[in-house]
Amino acid sequence: MRKRTLGFLTAAALTIAAACGGGGGAGQGSTASGPPRPGGSVTFGLRADFLSLDPLVLNNDSDQSVGNGIYDPLIGRVGSKGELGPWLADSWEPSADIRTWTLHLHPGVKFHDGTPFNADAVVFNIQRQMDPRNQSRSLSDAILIDSVKAVDDKTVAIALKSPWIDFPQVLVAPVGLMASPTAVRQSGADYGKHPVGTGPFAFKEWVAGDHVTATKNKDYWKQGYPYLDSVTWRPIPDQDAKYASLKSGQIDVLQVATADQVVKAEKDSKLKVWKHAGAGGTYVMMNTKAAPFDDPNARLAISYATDRKEIVQQIGRDKYPVALGPFPPGSEWDTKVEAPDHNVDKAKAALQAYGKPLSFKFNIVSDPITRQYGQVLQAQWKKVGINAELVQMDQATLIQSALGKQFQLQIFQYGDWFDPDRFLFNAFISKGSIVNYTAYTNPAVDAALVKGRTISDAAARHAAYGVVQQALAKDQPYVWLHYNTSYAISNQRVQNLNTIYSSITKPYQVWVSS
Amino acid sequence: MLTFVRGKVLHLVPVMFAVTCFSFLLTSLLPGDAAVVMAGPNATAESVAALRSGLKLDQPLPVRYVDWLGKAVRGDLGTSPRSQTRVLESIRERLPITLELLLIAQVMGLLVAVPIGIASAYRAGGILDQAASGAAFAVLAIPGFVVAIVLIYLFAVQMDLVPATGYTPLLTNPLENLRSFFLPALTVALGEAAAYTRLLRSDMIATLQEDYIAMARAKGLPTWHILLRHALKPSSFTLLTVLGINIGRLLGGALIVETIFALPGIGRLLVEAIYARDLVVVQGVVAFVAVAFVLVNFGVDLLYAVLDPRIRHGRALA
Numbered sequence: 001m002r003k004r005t006l007g008f009l010t011a012a013a014l015t016i017a018a019a020c021g022g023g024g025g026a027g028q029g030s031t032a033s034g035p036p037r038p039g040g041s042v043t044f045g046l047r048a049d050f051l052s053l054d055p056l057v058l059n060n061d062s063d064q065s066v067g068n069g070i071y072d073p074l075i076g077r078v079g080s081k082g083e084l085g086p087w088l089a090d091s092w093e094p095s096a097d098i099r100t101w102t103l104h105l106h107p108g109v110k111f112h113d114g115t116p117f118n119a120d121a122v123v124f125n126i127q128r129q130m131d132p133r134n135q136s137r138s139l140s141d142a143i144l145i146d147s148v149k150a151v152d153d154k155t156v157a158i159a160l161k162s163p164w165i166d167f168p169q170v171l172v173a174p175v176g177l178m179a180s181p182t183a184v185r186q187s188g189a190d191y192g193k194h195p196v197g198t199g200p201f202a203f204k205e206w207v208a209g210d211h212v213t214a215t216k217n218k219d220y221w222k223q224g225y226p227y228l229d230s231v232t233w234r235p236i237p238d239q240d241a242k243y244a245s246l247k248s249g250q251i252d253v254l255q256v257a258t259a260d261q262v263v264k265a266e267k268d269s270k271l272k273v274w275k276h277a278g279a280g281g282t283y284v285m286m287n288t289k290a291a292p293f294d295d296p297n298a299r300l301a302i303s304y305a306t307d308r309k310e311i312v313q314q315i316g317r318d319k320y321p322v323a324l325g326p327f328p329p330g331s332e333w334d335t336k337v338e339a340p341d342h343n344v345d346k347a348k349a350a351l352q353a354y355g356k357p358l359s360f361k362f363n364i365v366s367d368p369i370t371r372q373y374g375q376v377l378q379a380q381w382k383k384v385g386i387n388a389e390l391v392q393m394d395q396a397t398l399i400q401s402a403l404g405k406q407f408q409l410q411i412f413q414y415g416d417w418f419d420p421d422r423f424l425f426n427a428f429i430s431k432g433s434i435v436n437y438t439a440y441t442n443p444a445v446d447a448a449l450v451k452g453r454t455i456s457d458a459a460a461r462h463a464a465y466g467v468v469q470q471a472l473a474k475d476q477p478y479v480w481l482h483y484n485t486s487y488a489i490s491n492q493r494v495q496n497l498n499t500i501y502s503s504i505t506k507p508y509q510v511w512v513s514s
Numbered sequence: 515m516l517t518f519v520r521g522k523v524l525h526l527v528p529v530m531f532a533v534t535c536f537s538f539l540l541t542s543l544l545p546g547d548a549a550v551v552m553a554g555p556n557a558t559a560e561s562v563a564a565l566r567s568g569l570k571l572d573q574p575l576p577v578r579y580v581d582w583l584g585k586a587v588r589g590d591l592g593t594s595p596r597s598q599t600r601v602l603e604s605i606r607e608r609l610p611i612t613l614e615l616l617l618i619a620q621v622m623g624l625l626v627a628v629p630i631g632i633a634s635a636y637r638a639g640g641i642l643d644q645a646a647s648g649a650a651f652a653v654l655a656i657p658g659f660v661v662a663i664v665l666i667y668l669f670a671v672q673m674d675l676v677p678a679t680g681y682t683p684l685l686t687n688p689l690e691n692l693r694s695f696f697l698p699a700l701t702v703a704l705g706e707a708a709a710y711t712r713l714l715r716s717d718m719i720a721t722l723q724e725d726y727i728a729m730a731r732a733k734g735l736p737t738w739h740i741l742l743r744h745a746l747k748p749s750s751f752t753l754l755t756v757l758g759i760n761i762g763r764l765l766g767g768a769l770i771v772e773t774i775f776a777l778p779g780i781g782r783l784l785v786e787a788i789y790a791r792d793l794v795v796v797q798g799v800v801a802f803v804a805v806a807f808v809l810v811n812f813g814v815d816l817l818y819a820v821l822d823p824r825i826r827h828g829r830a831l832a
Binding site for chain 1: 544548550552553558559560561562564565568569593594595596597598599600604607608611662663666667670671674677678679680681683773774775776777778779782783785786789791
């Protein structure tokens with residue numbers, strides 16, 4: 001699943017930032033009535049438009065939801081917490097040095113065009129993602145692959161440029177979605193409009209910008225699935241219009257619901273709410289290499305002055321859990337370290353230790369919800385005498401200023417990650433990452449991050465991320481605000497819309513009551 | 515007439531050049547690196563560099579402009595790196611939807627504006643005139659996105675008469691097509707009707723003072739005949755000018771209306787491209803729209819000449 005930072009989101013998407021720790025699974029909507037019923041159709045209302053269904057292009061919650069209908073990934077997310085499980089690959093294992101991964105493919109799978117899915121197809125797809133000329137949106141992942149080759153018809157070996165225990169997560173994401181090589185070659189540049197996969201639904205029609213419809217793959221290799229005869233995906237960017245469309249029946253499922261919509265839907269007997277408590281979150285980050293936040297006391301003052309509970313109540317309508325660190329409560333990675341929480345006295349003490357008036361520029365994306373975050377935080381900090389000047393900018397500028405370390409303090413967001421390496425490595429490694437926005441440098445953390453990435457022993461990995469958690473709590477380059485929860489709202493006939501990780505839906509298990 | 519047309523066409527060349535140059539510069543000078551946005555949150559220096567050279571962002575601006583213009587005049591507006599789709603193909607796909615929206619909205623607007631404008635002018639200061647002015651100012655004062663949400667709530671959620679969002683192609687189902695355009699077109703049309711009513715009314719009042727109208731009255735011609743045959747045509751000049759200039763404003767409005775009603779037109783294509791920093795699409799669409807705007811107004815200029823013989827014969831307007 002793909003991660004996001006606040007900077008990469010449109011205004012509407014910010015609101016999914018909901019979260020609750022560790023739990024996962026479905027919300028009130030999970031109580032399906034009776035056994036699954038085959039037949040019927042469902043229309044999903046998506047957040048953003050999609051222009052191509054080529055796996056090279058898929059990268060957000062909207063187009064990946066469509067991708068989940070038409071394609072299968074090599075490795076799937078099967079558990080309620082996003083645990084990995086067999087999908088197109090029955091099994092996989094790393095070499096002793098964790099630089100080569102061998103995948104054993106499921107036999108007898110065919111693409112919708114009748115061509116066989118085999119090792120050559122995997123090689124074709126992954127090489128396509130790796131070639132910089134194809135400008136894959138997943139290039140940042142694919143570029144870490146050194147080579148891929150077919151060992152035999154059902155076995156593939158993927159060699160990496162360096163050891164990487166978390167690599168299977170990449171094969172869940174678009175890099176691992178398998179398109180028919182025959183169809184890609186035939187359609188050429190137009191492939192994205194005529195996608196052919198092995199998935200539960202076969203592409204049928206596309207009315208540009210309005211909808212994509214796919215019909216049941218009757219020869220689907222997963223026995224008994226899918227239940228629906230057809231699925232339609234419709235992007236509706238405006239949140240109010242999307243909710244009205246759900247109420248008036250143009251869509252059955254509203255993806256990426258705002259906290260306000262969730263509160264409204266919970267009171268509506270015709271609707272039900274689905275949720276997934278994820279691991280990502282929303283946080284304030286500070287540039288540790290420039291004044292004033294090169295002084296740890298200034299960062300501590302911000303952390304103590306921040307009332308996370310008030311933010312979750314005022315902006316999140318209590319739909320996301322408060323966050324004090326990278327790991328949600330209940331996460332297997334949480335080593336329960338002491339982290340700074342709201343405390344006015346300690347904030348004042350930290351300010352005193354800092355010794356000067358604390359004032360700085362606070363960069364935010366100029367959309368209504370981020371502005372709320374900015375204003376609430378500004379008011380909270382003001383109470384202890386910290387002066388934040390809000391500077392509004394568009395997303396691209398915000399990211400640019402973060403990359404160039406031309407900022408003092410910013411608000412950001414990261415979508416669900418399922419293994420700490422996915423998020424923490426690039427965010428905090430001191431060398432070689434351009435998204436270590438805070439310019440955080442800590443040799444102990446560097447060593448722990450490399451260890452967490454390159455060893456397979458689970459206990460040792462847990463210990464390594466314990467070191468990272470401890471250091472982040474002490475140094476506070478990030479002040480966490482809350483964790484993510486993905487919400488979707490549907491009408492009552494939609495059943496079994498479970499596991500909406502990162503707000504991405506999967507239609508194969510969905511069915512409708514009559 | 516031919517000299518007139520030739521002069522106008524020659525005039526177009528520098529205008530087009532300026533328009534494309536500005537649209538290219540504006541999008542290129544925006545802060546924020548398109549390659550960085552595309553590379554996403556797991557970006558590495560290597561992936562950003564590869565994307566940047568793929569997008570030719572590492573070349574100087576004038577080189578990129580000349581390269582872009584050279585292709586643009588040959589009808590190649592480039593390929594979106596985000597969607598791997600040719601920009602001209604995206605425009606071709608989405609233009610009919612925007613045109614249909616604007617056409618229906620204009621027809622709806624004129625259907626309301628012309629009769630009310632004439633009637634208001636005929637009895638200026640009367641009850642109908644006052645009610646029409648009041649309504650026009652009220653509509654002009656409410657922003658389009660508010661009108662849109664209110665209309666959705668009334669017609670789609672409460673009465674369930676038309677769909678709240680979405681689009682059915684004309685050839686798939688003409689009736690559904692019109693139903694899907696009803697609310698967005700009405701949103702645009704309300705504002706237009708208000709403005710057109712005001713314009714037509716004031717021009718018509720002026721025309722009705724003319725001597726030839728008094729002459730027609732003296733001849734005993736029926737009122738409707740005088741209003742429609744004698745007064746309407748000469749009173750339409752301002753309206754016509756505004757219709758032409760309005761194309762630009764309407765396209766601006768289409769950005770919002772298409773986004774709210776999830777209509778897959780050019781406006782929405784542009785909005786999504788701006789969010790995604792898809793500069794190739796933004797440049798292509800802005801240049802296309804700007805050129806279309808210039809051409810429409812060129813057409814309006816020609817239409818004047820048709821409507822008013824004094825223009826095509828080169829004499830000044832009295």
